[in-house]
Every structure is written in structure tokens, then in C-alpha cells.
Amino acid sequence: MIYVYQPDLSGREREYLLDAFDSSWISSKGEYVDRFAKNFESYTGIKHATVVSNGTVALHLALHCLGLAPGDEVIVPSFTYIASVNTIVQTGAVPVFADSNAHDWLLDVGHVESLITDRTRAIMAVHLYGAICDMDSLCALAERYGLKIIEDCAEALGSTYRGRHVGSFGAVGTFSFFGNKTVTTGEGGMVTTNDAALAERLTIVKGQGQDPSRRYWHSELGFNYRMTNLAASIGVAQLERIDSILARKREIGCRYRVNLVNSGVRFQDVPDHVVSSDWLVSLLVPDGVDREVMMAEMEGSGIETRPVFYCAHQMPPHFRADLSLPVAQDIAQRGISLPSYPGLDDDQVDFICDAMMNILQKAKRRSVAA
Ligand SMILES: *Cc1c(COP(=O)(O)O)cnc(C)c1O
Numbered sequence: 001m002i003y004v005y006q007p008d009l010s011g012r013e014r015e016y017l018l019d020a021f022d023s024s025w026i027s028s029k030g031e032y033v034d035r036f037a038k039n040f041e042s043y044t045g046i047k048h049a050t051v052v053s054n055g056t057v058a059l060h061l062a063l064h065c066l067g068l069a070p071g072d073e074v075i076v077p078s079f080t081y082i083a084s085v086n087t088i089v090q091t092g093a094v095p096v097f098a099d100s101n102a103h104d105w106l107l108d109v110g111h112v113e114s115l116i117t118d119r120t121r122a123i124m125a126v127h128l129y130g131a132i133c134d135m136d137s138l139c140a141l142a143e144r145y146g147l148k149i150i151e152d153c154a155e156a157l158g159s160t161y162r163g164r165h166v167g168s169f170g171a172v173g174t175f176s177f178f179g180n181k182t183v184t185t186g187e188g189g190m191v192t193t194n195d196a197a198l199a200e201r202l203t204i205v206k207g208q209g210q211d212p213s214r215r216y217w218h219s220e221l222g223f224n225y226r227m228t229n230l231a232a233s234i235g236v237a238q239l240e241r242i243d244s245i246l247a248r249k250r251e252i253g254c255r256y257r258v259n260l261v262n263s264g265v266r267f268q269d270v271p272d273h274v275v276s277s278d279w280l281v282s283l284l285v286p287d288g289v290d291r292e293v294m295m296a297e298m299e300g301s302g303i304e305t306r307p308v309f310y311c312a313h314q315m316p317p318h319f320r321a322d323l324s325l326p327v328a329q330d331i332a333q334r335g336i337s338l339p340s341y342p343g344l345d346d347d348q349v350d351f352i353c354d355a356m357m358n359i360l361q362k363a364k365r366r367s368v369a370a
Pocket residue numbers: 054055056057080081083084126128152154155175176177178187188189
């Protein structure tokens with residue numbers, strides 16, 4: 001079976017993990033935690049990075065520290081991973097769902113503008129599958145209306161927009177190091193900002209709101225969102241190899257696009273000024289092809305594929321019967337992600353493409369016959 005993802009732990013991950021273990025600094029104090037944050041800052045060029053225990057709490061911490069409160073509205077794409085929306089609700093704020101663009105599957109900035117009210121406080125820009133939202137338009141819009149931008153960069157570590165890393169455009173950026181993300185620590189996350197005061201607050205709040213100069217004096221409401229030194233040790237080793245991990249993922253993305261150019265599938269578009277991390281290479285199956293049948297047939301050939309996300313406004317916790325977001329709903333119905341891990345070799349990519357083209361041909365013959 002070829003899986004959608006398998007982490008590549010072939011560098012110094014094991015060595016650093018055992019080093020952290022042997023040092024007995026296995027909890028959230030230890031040199032790897034600090035090193036991971038420092039190395040992340042130098043890699044992304046963002047001034048401040050705070051390590052946390054996963055990408056979901058990274059979002060919650062960021063939203064909380066921006067001061068979101070009940071009654072506030074946050075504009076978020078409905079087509080996203082559920083954590084983007086859940087964490088808004090967890091602050092008491094209200095998620096306001098925006099549609100996506102057909103070309104890049106990301107926030108439709110024109111629609112975002114039409115949703116702004118006098119309760120809107122923030123916009124969550126989710127950079128899905130490694131592509132990046134239209135930050136020129138989004139930043140201009142946020143500036144014009146006095147809104148904060150939160151960037152959910154969980155899928156876009158290594159992606160750049162006019163040469164600049166994601167997570168540095170908005171007030172705050174968040175990352176995930178889950179096992180299938182470009183860099184993994186098992187479970188893990190990061191919050192980034194160029195604002196020194198916000199950075200200090202993020203660090204205090206993730207550690208129970210404890211005053212940094214007075215133990216057990218809690219100056220504000222906090223959480224325990226810390227990462228262990230064990231997890232961070234893996235992150236340090238992963239980050240040492242991020243350039244080669246990304247290079248291989250981009251080669252794989254390119255090979256899929258070339259091989260499948262005449263197959264009728266439509267890849268997520270990336271404009272020239274964006275370099276995608278190619279986190280998961282994703283595409284829309286052609287009209288008239290049943291996605292579920294196609295995925296089952298791929299599985300029959302020993303290839304795991306993954307449906308893209310469902311729209312948040314169509315699932316029970318965030319259900320909105322009155323809402324129709326035609327582009328987002330269409331992508332959610334027709335999108336799949338292909339195996340995209342750096343350990344895939346060219347023959348495997350070719351094998352996956354051949355299998356897919358055969359299945360598409362068969363589907364076409366079936367629809368002609370019908
Ligand atoms: C993975 C992911 C998250 C959450 O990260 P976890 O580390 O799994 O909590 C948030 N947003 C997006 C878009 C993601 O892909």
C-alpha cells in the first residue's frame with residue numbers, strides 16, 4: 001500500500017530524541033524547546049516563535065491573545081480543516097463563513113469584504129495544501145477596516161509569497177507539526193509574530209498565565225499548551241533537513257502535474273509569486289466522475305488517497321442551513337489529495353498517475369455508454 005503520508009525521520013531525529021531522554025529533561029523545560037523556536041525564527045525570518053503542543057492550541061492561543069471575545073466576529077473560509085473554525089468558537093467569537101476561489105481554493109477576498117460588519121474583528125487566512133491566500137489584497141482590506149489577520153499556516157511551512165515566508169503577514173501565524181505535516185514532532189505546533197509584546201503574552205498564557213519573574217503568581221488566565229523537550233528534539237532534527245524535504249516534495253508535485261496534464265483533473269492553482277510547500281498534492285476529479293468510486297478503485301490498486309475537507313458550515317457543530325457557498329461546496333465534493341511524502345520515488349509517482357489515468361478512462365467509457 002502506498003500511503004498518503006509517511007514522515008521521514010532519517011536524519012538525527014533518533015539521536016536527538018535519545019539525547020533529550022538521557023538528559024532527563026523530558027518535560028517542557030530543556031534546550032531543544034528553545035533551540036526549536038530559535039531555529040524556526042531563523043528559518044522563517046519571523047522575529048518571535050513560541051512552541052506549543054499542537055496546531056489547534058496554537059490557533060486557540062493566538063485568537064485568545066488577540067483579545068477575541070464573545071460577540072466578536074471572525075471571517076474564516078468554510079472550506080478548511082475544522083480546527084480553524086472550532087478554535088474561533090472556543091474563544092466565544094462567532095465564525096462568519098466565506099467562500100473560496102475556484103482557482104486556488106483559498107479565501108475569496110471579494111466575498112470576505114462583503115461579510116464585514118461593525119462586529120468583525122479578524123480574518124483567518126488559511127493557507128491550504130501549501131498554497132497561500134492573496135495576501136496583497138487581504139492585507140490591504142484588513143488595513144482599510146482595521147482588522148487583524150491570523151494566518152493558519154499548518155499546511156504551508158516553507159511556502160513563500162513574493163519571497164517571504166507565511167506567518168509573517170498577519171498579526172500572528174500558527175503552524176502544526178502533526179505526523180503528516182512537512183515538519184513533524186509527533187504532535188506539536190508553533191505561534192509566530194513580529195510583535196514583541198504579543199510574543200511575550202503568548203509565552204505567558206501558554207504557561208498558565210504565570211508571571212515570568214514571580215513563580216506561582218498568575219497575572220492572567222492561562223492554559224498549559226507547552227510542548228515537551230522530547231517532541232522538540234525531533235523538531236530540531238526535522239528542521240535541519242527542511243530544505244531537502246521540501247525539495248523532494250516539490251519534485252513530486254511537479255511530476256504529478258506533468259504526468260496528469262491531459263488527464264482532465266484540475267490541480268489547485270498556484271500563482272507565479274507563490275512557491276508552495278506542495279504539502280499534499282491535491283486536485284479536483286473531472287465533472288461526471290464519482291470521487292468515492294475513484295478513491296475506492298485507487299485503493300484497489302494499492303494507493304491511498306484522501307478526500308479534501310468538508311465545508312465547516314455543513315457539519316453538525318457549525319451547521320448553517322441558510323448558507324450556500326457554491327465554490328467551497330464544489331471543491332469539497334470533488335477534491336482529493338494524493339500521496340505526497342518525501343520518501344516516494346519517481347516510479348511510485350508514475351505508478352499512481354498510470355492507475356489514475358486508467359480509472360479516469362474507464363469512468364469516461366462508462367459515462368459515454370450510459
Ligand atoms: C493540521 C491542521 C491544523 C491543526 O493542527 P494539529 O496539530 O493537528 O492540531 C490546523 N489547521 C489546518 C489547516 C491543518 O491542516
